[in-house]
Amino acid sequence: SADRARFTKSVSAAMATLARANAVPSRAPSARASLRSRESPRWITRPKRWSRATTNAASPSEYDDALLAAELESLVEDTRAAGGDAHTHVVAFSGGVDSSLCAYLVHAAFGGVGGSDEEKGIGAGAKKNAYAAVGVSPSLPSSQxxxxxxxxxxxxxxxxxVHTNEGLxxxxxxxxxxxxxxxxxxxYAxxxxxxxxxxxxFSATSKDPVLVLMYNGTNLDDRADPTRLGLMSAAAHGVYSPLQNTPKERVRQLARVAGLPNWxxxxxxxxxxxxxxxxxALESTLKDVEAAEEAVREILRVRPEENMRVRVLSDETGGGETEETAMTVSFGEEKNSVFSKRAALELDPHHLRAVELDASLREALREALARCG
Incomplete structure (x- = not known):
């Protein structure tokens, strides 16, 4: 297909560039070497001794990055082709790595990065408007x-x-x-x-109807998750997902090559x-969870790249939307005057170990969670 051909061409160009960078210049043999080759065939069996350092050879990571860069450019081209007829391009944005890479692709395709309008398929007089939009509601932490x-x-x-009203x-x-x-x-609505x-x-002065295309950061792993009912909504609203065939870990590596700080x-x-x-999902409960997580991050010094969740459990079950690798410590197993809700603190293994070994740390967490309800 044309997309496959573009990707193959991009990869070939990247590999050719690396090959030229790593090429060792040829050198004519000396007279002594020429004489030896004619008179003494024994030199053929001697081990070669390299006197020239090969420090300019590309490392495996450099080869990988070259391939990632080619793949990134291919994704930009695919995004440009998918949205070529639209006048307005809106990225459903959260600040996470998936929607961030999606925003990067849309901005590169339609927002003024890399090439002229003609190269992007934007004709004279056509209006291209690309931006990211984040839904603001009680479910979005202020830090996010x-x-x-x-x-x-x-x-x-x-x-x-954009303020949204799902709470209604x-x-x-x-x-x-x-x-x-x-x-x-x-x-999406x-x-x-x-x-x-x-x-x-714009539509009042144009003969053509205004076309709006929305994008999201859905990746290949998301599509395999049956609990993500939001994918049904995206399909119903005609949302395009540039990363729908890209696994999550690949998304992170592409984001790294793209220079995104949250990769x-x-x-x-x-x-x-x-x-x-x-x-x-009451606003008051969501605010309690946000405050509790901020307190836990401060007490345990949880870094941005480390996982941590404060989960509110129901009376009937001890579960929730926990990850398969969740490691938890529970608080308020029986609701009382201190805890109005049952909570589970989901931590990475080393943080969980620290909490298990330090009684004063557990008490500090208990007090912090109690203040948050």
Whole structure:
């Protein structure tokens, strides 16, 4: 296919560049060597002694990065081809590594990075508007909003902060298994409506209808997860996913090559995901979880690339949307005057070990969580 041909061409060019960089210049043999080769065939059996250092050889990581750079350019081309007919390009943005790489691709394709308008397939008089939009609601931690602002600035893509109202949808608040679907429905509908409204002036002076294309950072691993009901919403709203065939770990490596500062940071899903099914997604509960996680990060000095969750458990079950590798310590197994909710603290192994061995640390965490409800 044309896409495969572009990718093969990009890889070939990258490999050719590395081959030229690593080539050792040939040198004519000396007279002594020529004479020896004619008169003494025994030299053939002698081991070769290299006097010229080969420090300019590319390391495996350099070869890998060259291939990643070629793959990145191929993804930009694919994104450009997918969105070529749209006037407005909106990235559903959270500041996480997936949506950040998606924003990078959209900005590179339509936002003024790399090449002329003609090279990007943008004809004369065509208006191309590309920006990222983050949904602001109680389910988004303030620290994550600040991260989104910083990452968007790093990429160079404009960021719009859009307030969403999923908290007014009863099925979302009920948190009985379909909250993600209702949240994404609210997000995509809001982003699309705002984009169309902003482009209404352009459509009034143009014969062509305004086309808006939305993008998200869904990757290959996400598509294999049956719990991600938000994918149904994305499909219903015609959202394009440039990374849909790219595994999560590959996304991180591509983000590293792209220069994104959050390429190795821990995943940061919304606060609603901390609630066990059946625990209502009330604004007050989400704020309690946010405050509790901030306190735990400070007490344990959890770094941005390390995983940590404060999960609110239901009365009926001890579960929730925990990861397969979750290691937890529970607080408030029986609700009382100190704890109004049952909570589980999900930590990386070394942090969990520290908590298990240090009684004063456990007490500090208990007091901090109690203050947060």
């Amino acid at each position: 909003l600040e991260m989104a602002r910083n990452i968007a600035q790093s990429i160079g893509i404009p960021l719009r902060e 949808v009863p099925a979302y608040v009920a948190n009985e298994g379909e909250s993600c679907l209702h949240c994404k429905n609210e997000l 809001t982003l699309n409506a705002l984009a169309l409204d902003a482009e209404s002036g 190795n940071l821990a995943a940061a899903p919304c606060l609603r995901s901390r609630l066990a099914f059946g625990v209502p």
